[in-house]
Amino acid sequence: MNWRDYQRKQRVVELGNRFISYVDEGQGEPVVLLHGIPTWGYLWSGLLPALALTHRVLIPDLLGFGYSDKREGFERSITRQAEAMDAWMDRLEVEDAVVVGHDIGGGVAQHLAVRFPRRVSKLCLMNSVCFDAWPVELMVQLGHPGVVRKLSAQMVQRMLKAGLRRAGFESAPPEGLVEGLVEPYATEAGKTSLVRDAAALDTNQTQELVPRLRHLAVPTCILWGVEDLFLPVRYGERLAWEIPGARLARVEGAKHFLMWDQPHAVMTELFEFLGVEGRPELAGLEAAEVSREVITYESYTPGPG
């Protein structure tokens, strides 16, 4: 699915003076998929067809991202994003959902689980920001307010594409994927919004959650591409240790964008976590076997050192 076809699926809902674009497909138990930075809902386009066979799949663009509101005049931290997601679910009359978050979407998911626990029936974190593992260098640079003046949208596009290609994927991403992931930021207004998003990244907002993670009472699954250069797997292990009963699946042969590097492995784990009986057709995904190792355990035993 190219980004324009995905964008065509998006609906829109207004929340006060702001608006959120989102995809709503399939029927059944709701699953909310939250993207990270510098992407948008299109990140999940590979998993959407298979997931929508068994679930109602809801994919919002976070405020300031993708085709949601990118104007000035609001705060974009993950704490505010969690509040916006709560209001958005309210508006859609979605009482609760399985919440899946990648990168800063994982940070938003953690805040939802801690602060709005009734919204989260199950929690799945994929190469998520956590503790003091973030923001990564590329985003710190991007978040400098001077970037708005110093770099054109084209320059930022080149920087993002190169950064994602170099460090985001273990194998070559499908043609057009990287371009599609950063397309909403190709205009000057889009670039400015992304800089504001990057400027809002704040490690304190996951650090403040640490004492509360161990009180989470929600079934939790952590999927981690073990080759991730941005967020090393040891942070996934720490999350699994902190959240009671969390299950960690280490996905071999995957970097940050594990859902593109190893879609079969990710879908298999996700379906198991969702309690889908049997194995539905993984529509739209590569059918070839993937090289992966999944380790599931109830508690974390730190290695030497």
Added chain:
Amino acid sequence: MAGKPKQVSEREASGGVERVLYEMRQTLRVTGLDVAARTWAGFERFVVAMWEAMGPNAETRAFESAADEVRAEAVEAVVRLGRLGAWDAVDLGESQRYHLKGALELHHYLQPKMLVFISAVKQALWGQPVGRLQPMGSAERIERGAPARMMELEWVSERPDDARLRSLFKDILKTVGPPSLPGDFRALALWPEYLEAAWERLKPAMAREEWKRACVGLLNTSRRLSLDLPYEVALSRERLEVLHEKVDTLLRVTEQFERRQPSLVLGMAWLVCDVPELERRVPFPAEARLVPDYVVAEELR
């Protein structure tokens, strides 16, 4: 033939030009400025002097009402042309249509304001007495800043990678005339299939006699209203010479902007009238500017 004058965005500008572009955006109550302002910004001394002369007018109710009158005339004219049919001709998603509506509203608000603005500048440069000799600060002012629900002004590069868009842009520029591709078409290019459908219908209409007559009517209205702005616009050819600006180039591009602007206003009005439930006459009503008396007193001092 002289080359195309370069455009300067607020991001690229510095010093006095940056200040003027910021002030223009706030005063005109929009999220971004169109190509006329960006082109004038390439002439640093001119743009500062131009804003000194035009700024006090641009923030008045009289200026806003003049633009509203031009817009209303454009809407009346296109209603007579019948239905455009571009909106329903393309397969867009709900969110895409939401964004597109926002872009249409923004340009439908901005284009008539720019027509009145350009008419005032052009007539002053051609030696017409623009503006009444009203005491500064006596006219009602409107609020500053873009309305909260106005979309960001976004557009694609004038030289896009997409060959289909490049060819469309070439045709548009050839039809509407120089000096450069209008911003509203660059904005609509964010939805290439919509731009294609719109242009397919607009282009033949622009060649019709009734279109040309409507354009003349809009230009006359705009010139008449701009002459009647509250404050004198102290600009002239002689002033440009004193400023050591490129007089001929400035006069040429300003004249080109004024010549094609009515057609852009009309085109945008037709696109807006093609969309159900879009406000046609006053898309972003402006409240009076309420400031404490001591601020006003300070500004008048």
